Amino acid sequence: MKSCHTHLLLCAGTGCVSNGSYRIKEALERELGRHNLQDEVAVVMTGCNGFCAQGPVMTVQPDGIFYQLLSDADIPPLVEEHFLKGRPVQRLMYTPPETQAPIPKMSEIGFFKKQRLIALRNRGLIDPENIEEYIARGGYRGLAKALGAMTPERIIEEIKNSQLRGRGGAGYPTGVKWQSAARHQSDVKYIICNADEGDPGAFMDRSIIEGDPHAVLEGMAIAGRAVGSGHGLVYIRAEYPIALERLNLAIKQAREYGLLGKAIFDTDFDFDISVFQGAGAFVCGESSAMRASIQGEPPEPSAKHTHATEAGLWEKPTVLNNVETLAVVPEIIRRGAAWFAGIGTEQSKGTKVFSLVGKVKNTGLVEVPMGTTLRDIIFDIGGGIQGDRKFKAVQTGGPSGGCLPASLLDMPVDYERLAEAGSMMGSGGMIVMDEDTCMVDVARYFLDFLRDESCGKCTACREGVDAMHQLVSDICAGNGKQEHLALLEELGQAVKDASMCALGSTASNPVLSTLRYFSDEYEAHIRDHRCPAGVCKALLTFGIDPEKCKACLLCNKNCPQTAISGEKKKPQKIDQEKCIKCGVCRDVCKFDAVTVQ
Amino acid sequence: MRFEDLDKITDRMRKVMSLREGSSQAKITVHMGTCGLSAGARKIMKALIQCADETATKDVIFSTSACAGLCSREPMITIELAGQAPVKYVDLTEEKAKRIFSEHIVNGKIVAEYALAIGSEQTL
Known part of the structure; x- marks a missing residue:
């Protein structure tokens, strides 16, 4: 790679890997070799680029050309046209649906333009498996400054002045x-670094570790210096194989470079990090349950009579920080508290990473200053709703967050505003829903998730969530009664008040927020x-519009219940007794003749 | 690892990183249309890369572009130094390219006798 003049930064985040980015890598290397360009053009695998919807994605540097939705077949013409002949291929560039004009440069694409990267400062720019690239981007300078020029008290003062708040949920x-x-x-x-990210649809922490693992290690070492600890531990779920692999490699490299271990930077500071794999229980993200899990006990939360900072893991003083929190720490130390505190809102400083998913066009990972409105995130960065349907709600804060309606789109996103609106920041999941989403069904889905994940220790959470799930399921099945609404409201409040840990005390949010905004x-x-x-489905009736039916018999042949009958060349009919409302007839009909009421 | 080792690594990686960030003091664009390629643009590119390696010049990035519209004067390159107008050089040979590299890129002096025009297609 020594004399290469062009680097192809190919995304190797989990999303792009599942879409075949390693196959693309092979194809690129093969084609570059065929044109004898292997010494001029290098392929570099990076962490998550963020624009997951368009994966596999690749940025060509130094020119900044962005290619998307790559397939194996695209590679031979791409290599020949762009890298041999210098003609960037428009067909593979991002084309916004509204203008139909391809945008060559990554920096000019709306999705990237409005983001401000701190936690994700190295995303898509470095090879996460090469510590020297991290160092060359300013890495380990924060730790050097903390060890060489600051006392532990001064480090803590700096972090306090930056007004950094925990990015894992509670703030x-x-x-x-x-x-x-x-x-x-x-x-x-x-x-302890909390990398037990369990919210459905959330992948902020995974992407940070996959794309920039040293940022987390450096943040942990700085925290160690500040509080006088020599032992770091990353609690990461075993379902994150790529993150786990890169994390282990990063720890190994940091040790080899003397950035972990004894006498770091020739000072009296010793710090090392080990990795603990969680088995994937949602409740393990809760601090006392995580502690129990590490200690080999059943992962149940316990009452916090003393702070973990006094007696946490093995009854020793313990700091538990989230991945994203730790990843921004080195930048705060390096660039100063005032710089960080200058970004964001009155009470929420800096930026926040969100995983933007659901019915939004540009799904992916975004980082924006605190106080950015939901509308900016969903419509400017996210590109609006898929299929230009109508926006209905956005769910923030994971399964125990809340659903916010269109009337709150102009709300600036920060800890306080989200809480006031009945939702929460959580770790930063953001699920966008369109008009085809049933909010009662959404509440049922999240309750079902929480019912499964409740550890069962507190009656309020164990029985309360189950009872709410039953009521909401009844409503979905058409057996709801008017008095159920008040009962749900009351149950929700009781579960909130009487649960010991945050899983229970926030479990009612999906119900309460949908009751509030979508009654x-x-x-x-x-x-x-x-x-x-x-x-x-229980509330739907399928029918066939005789005007539109062309008697092609497709529905008739495809119905698994043989509920559709009718003569040839005559409009078909559905037997409501037999119909199981599977929707196959609607899916196969080419004439839009199947009606749903 | 000592504090100053971070600087050493950063210095060693500067070339890679300025390329990644797409920012540098100098940018060389080799025109590689069919005309440029058949006139020997690839050799020019190789010669320039070799110069950068030999002189250990770190703050220079290379780029390719298609035909610039003046096919009879290929091979052609455009050199941009940060904050200065770009310069187009035409009718190049490997020797000319090497001289342009050492005079223009390394010493900042335009080689007027090979230059076609100054001030076109600014991209840096």
Whole structure:
């Protein structure tokens, strides 16, 4: 790669890997070799680029040309045209649906233009498996500064002044947490990185570790120095194989370079990091359950009579920080608290990473300053709703977050505003829903998830979530009663008040927020036995419009229940007794003749 | 690892990183249309890359582009130094390219006798 003048930065985040980016890599190397360009053009595998919807994606540097949706077959003409003849291939560039004009440069694509990267500062730019590339981008300078020019007190002061708050969900001030752990004297203290990301549709932490693992390690070492700890531990779920592999490799490289281990930078500071694999229980992301899990006990939360910063893991002072929190720490130390505190809103500083998923055009990973409106995130960066359907709701904060309606689109996103609106920041999942989404069904889905994931220790959470799930399922099945709504409201409040950990105390959010903003949908299900979005099958009636039916018999042949009958060349009919509402007839009909009511 | 080792690694990686970030003090664009290629653009590119390696010039990036419309004067390159107008050189040979590299890229002096025009197609 020594004299290569062009680098092809091919995304090797989980999304692009599943779409075949390693196959693309092979094809690129083969074609470059065929044209004898292997010494001029290098293929570099990077972490998640963020624009997952368009994967596999690749950026050509130094020119900044962005290619998307690559397939094996695209590679021979691409190599010949662009890398041999210098003609970028428009066909493979991002083309916004509204203008139909391809945008060659990554920096000019709307999805990237409006983002501000701090936690994701190296995304798509470095090879996460090469520590020298991280160092060349300013890596380990924060640790060098912390060790060479700052006292532990000064480090804590700096983090406090930056007003950094935990990115894992609760938003607790990081500096205050560190200070508390620093004050408690102990021979052993622990820095734990919480990489047990379990929210459906959330992949912020996974992407950070996959794309820039050293940022997390450096943040942990700085935290270790600040609180007087020599032991770091990353709790990461075993379902993240790529992240796990790159994390282990990063730790190994950091040790080889003397950035972990004894006497780091020839100072008296020793710090090392080990990895603990979680088995994938949602509740393990909760601090006391995680502690139990590491200690080999059943992962159940326990009452927090003492702070973990005083007696946490193995009864020793413990700091538990989220991946994203730790990843921004080196930048705060390097660039100063004032710089960080200058970004964001009054009470929420800096930027936040969101995984933008659901019915939005540009699904992917985005980082924006705190206080950016939902509309900017969903419509400017996200490109709006798929198929230009109508926006209905956005669910923030994971399964225990809430669903916010269109009337709140102009709300600036920060910890306080989200909480006021009945949702939460959570770790940063953002699921966009369109008019074809039934909000009652959404509440049912999240309750089902939480019912499975509740550890069962508190009655309120174990029984309460189950009871709410039963009620909401009844409503979806058309058996809802008007009084169920008040009961749901009351149950939700009780579960919130009486659960010990955050899983239970936020479990009612999906129900309470949908009741608050989408009560009309609940009413329609109960009163009119109608699902306005056409999702809840029990409330649907399939029929065939005789005007539109061309008697092609496709539905007739495909119906698994043989519920459709009719003579040849005559409009078909559905036997409602036999119909199981599977929707196959609607899917196969070429004339839009199947109606749903 | 000492504190100053971070600088050493950063310095060693500068060429790679300026390329990744697409920012550098100098940018050389070799025109590689069919005309450029048949006139020997690839040899020019190789010669220039070799110069960069030999002189250990780190802050220069290479790019290719298609035909510039003046096929009779190929091989052609455009050199841009940050903050200065781009310069187009025409009718190149490997020797001319090497001289342009050492005078223009390394010493910042335009080789007027090989230059076609100054101030076109600014991209840096």
